[in-house]
Every structure is written in structure tokens, then in C-alpha cells.
Amino acid sequence: MTAQIIDGTAIALKVRNEVKEKVAARIAAGKSQPALATVLVGERVDSVAYVSMKQKACAELGMTSYHKPVPADISQEDLENLIKELNADPKVNGILVQLPLPSHLDEERVLQLINIEKDVDGFSPINLGRLAQKGREPLFVPCTPYGCIYLLKEAGVTIKGANAVVLGRSNIVGMPAALLLVKEDATVTIVHSRTKDIPAVLKNADIIIAAIGRAQMVRGDWIKPGAAVIDVGINGIPVLDDKGNPVLSEKTGKPKQKLVGDVNYDEAKEVAGFITPVPGGVGPMTIAMLMVNTLRAAEIQDQ
């Protein structure tokens, strides 16, 4: 048996095209152009790259982005004042604070300050609290878990009544993914570094969301035949030659790296029913769902 590959790149493109059409339609109807403010504290290489991808996505989909780079040593007060300005600015529909923040800043206070109608990352405690509650709906669902569920649905995987296991309990992926799956009527198990026998727990899973940040940890024989495997991990590992020695880059002379997920893909795809590759699986969905949320923010604020 070979798994059906869930093509995140293609599905993300479809989502982006839908957003693009809706944006064009709302502008044609005389409504405002949705706008995302991106707050970047400092110059972490990965954060700079992510923010730049988000701004580029906005431009491609016909939305505006306002870039707000601030120095790494900004004070809590100045950062809070920036958030308050963006909250008050009617031109700004969504506010994205690129995480992580430098350690001298109180991340929770910053996230809590974002007006929940502009909280397109879905990280404010109010949005998360609603995600944890029956009969209440968050205004925004965090982008990566939202993308995971979207991929499952696009692939035609039945979530209701399924045994779902979430590997990892991070604020950004694992925990909100678990809460979303409960809302979708799955029986959900949250597994983490303190879990005693992870293979035994996974063996009963119809759906696995792996977001634990350990390269190729989930082996093929841990997976129930036919299960749907969503791999959120992005880990760099050295490229090895036939003899198992690291291959060096011709340019830099350093060991070459390749990106792998939390799942051993080559083994898993022979057992699973559905699987996302890394790269090209969950990765592209995060920005696509951020675009969905930014459009939604504009729609909420129309009212």
C-alpha cells in the first residue's frame, strides 16, 4: 500500500486563488482593500524571511501590507504603544506580531493587547479560550493548525469519530490543533515528550498530527495502516553519501543540509493512507490560512 500524497503546495495555491478572487470582488464592490500590519522585532534571519513571505503573499492576492520593523531592543512600552496605534488605525485589518520575541519582552501581554477582531494569528488568549470551549467560536483559528485541518478535509479524511493523536503541545501548533480536532468531534490524544510509550499510542490513531520537532521520529511501523499523517515538522539534517559520510557544500565547504519532517516519510508512505510531504505539505498552508484570516478580518470590520 502506498499513501495518497496530500499536496499542500497545490491546495495552498487553490486557497490563495479563492482569497484573491474574493478580494478582487470586494474591491469591485467598493469595499476597502484588506490590509495586514506585520510587526517585526529585531532582525532574526528566519523571522525576516517569514515576514517577507507574508508581505509578498498579500501583494499577490491584492491586499495591502504595512511593514512595522522595530529594533530588537525596543521597550515593552514602545511595542505596546505600536500595537495600540495599529488597533486604532482603521486602515489596518489584521495585526501579525512575528514570534518569537526577544526575551526581554512579555509576549503574552503583547498578544493580549491585539484587538481580537484584528488577531489574524489567533494567538490572543480570548481566541484560544474560545477554541477550547463548546458553543463558542474563535474569530480566528491559528494558521498552522487551521491549515492541518483544511488539508485533512481536502483529502476527504473523516475527522468525526476518528482517533486523532497530536504529537506536541505547543501554543502555536499542537494544543490549538488538538482543540480544533475536539471541536470536529474526533477522539483526541495529546502526546508529548513526557509520554511513556508513543508508538503504542500512535498505533490506534486514524489521524496523526506530528508537531514535536524531532527529525523523522515517527517510524513506519508506529503507524496504523491507512492512517492520515499530517507532518508539521521542519527539521534540517545533514545530507549523507553512500558511505554515510556528510556531503559538503561545494560553495561553503560546510555539510549540506536537507529539510525533513517529524515523520520518516519513506517508511510512513508505505503504511499510511494519506501523508503530507516535507517540504510541500503543511508549510505552504500557514501563509494561505493567514491570507484567509486577513480577508476575514476585513469582512468582520465591514460590519
Place this chain on the structure above:
Amino acid sequence: MTAQIIDGTAIALKVRNEVKEKVAARIAAGKSQPALATVLVGERVDSVAYVSMKQKACAELGMTSYHKPVPADISQEDLENLIKELNADPKVNGILVQLPLPSHLDEERVLQLINIEKDVDGFSPINLGRLAQKGREPLFVPCTPYGCIYLLKEAGVTIKGANAVVLGRSNIVGMPAALLLVKEDATVTIVHSRTKDIPAVLKNADIIIAAIGRAQMVRGDWIKPGAAVIDVGINGIPVLDDKGNPVLSEKTGKPKQKLVGDVNYDEAKEVAGFITPVPGGVGPMTIAMLMVNTLRAAEIQDQ
């Protein structure tokens, strides 16, 4: 094997005595007497009884309570104004809105309005959102799940690394209990009415928290030998005679009722390692933990 009975009545009394001593000490030190405001909308018999027990507990522990009964047809605006008054009143440390509210009222808006420093029930979305997040602590944990965890710890049950199953996903018990167990490093599975094979899931559980509201649903042979069973259920069932006919009350002529949990106690106590009875298990803990939270509210507001 016969389970160790976890005596909730005795443990609750111990907790209440500790609170009583701390209240006396803080008053002796010239600090304020902790005060709980109880908001009762309408006259539901069960709600009236619960509120009265809470007021009585305050009095016994040396704390004040302010009772705020309002008519069942109060408007959303008037109820919100009452909450705002209580938020602003420095004499009030904790605000308890007895649930459920009549259906014309927006429960979420009311709970969200309670100042989180006075949210002694722990039901505001901010407190719940913090409970769902790593590295963040709610100011208050909802009383019943808090009591469940307290009972496990008092009985000496190891939570870290244990397989815990929570039956039920209510906002008041199931979901916050699951989030608390994740914070305590258990591997947590959330089971509910849509779960396909509940006995199979329970069979691996070292800890079971049953809060699904179905009389005696959990059978003895569903339980792993030695597991700790916390039974949150309180269900009325008819008392039967030897022939299986309902026994009628001599006073009222109606069928006599008795209270049972979500677990078949007689069967379960032969298999489990630890078990809470119903009544006398979790029940008394809810009010005890409310008293802990009210004292804590006063301490937070001292600062």
C-alpha cells in the same frame, strides 16, 4: 483487589480548614476579610441550593459573601451593569455568576466581563486560554477540575507520564480537566459522545476522569486494574426493590431516587486502584476549591 476510596468529604474539610486558618491569619495581620459576591439569576431550585451552600461555606471560613439575586427576566444590559459594579467595588474580591443562565442572556459576554482578578470560577476566556497554553498560568483554575487534580495528588497518584482519559468535554469540567492534566505532563485523551469505542480507550487509562453525565456508564471491565477513577457525575436514578420494581416514597408517593456517578461504583471498586464515591467524592471539593480561589483573589488584590 479493592480500590482505595478517596474520601472527598475529608479532603475537602482539610482544604477548608487550611483556608479558614489563612483567613484568620490575614485578618489578624490587619488585612481585609475576603469577600465573594454571588450572582443568582432567577430561582432555579438547584442554583438556589448551590449558591446557598457557597454562602454558608464563606461564613464558616470567616469570609464575607454578598448575595446578588436578580430576576430571571433581567436584561443583558442590567446584568452587565451589575458585573461592572462588582468589578469596581473594592470590597468584592471574587465574583461568582451561578450557571446556567436563562437562555435569553449571553453567558459568554457576562463571563468575559468579570475582571480576571475576580474570576474565582475560572471561566473567563482569558483564564481558560491561559490554561491551554504552555508557559502561562491562569489566575484561577475552574473549581471542579481543580478539585479532581487535588484529589489525585492527595491520594498519591502519579500524574506525570500517566495515560489519562477524560470522559466528557464540557466547558466547566471535561475540557479544563484535560488542559490541567496536560499541564501536569499526563498523556491526555479526550473522549465524548462521538467516540467510537469508549471501553477500548479506557482500557489503557491509568487515570480516568468521568464527567459525561450518564449514570453508571463506566463498567468494571472497562477499567485497567489499579487505575485511579475520579467520578464527577451526579445522576439521579430510581431506587429498585429486590424484584426490580421502583420503590415509592412514603411521603410523596413518587419513585424514590438515589444519586450515582458516571461509574458503576460496585464493579469499579473491585478493579480500580483508587476511586471516588458518589456522593462524597468530587462533590465537596468544588466548594472547597472555590474557597481557595476566593482567598487567592483577596491575596492577588492585596498587591
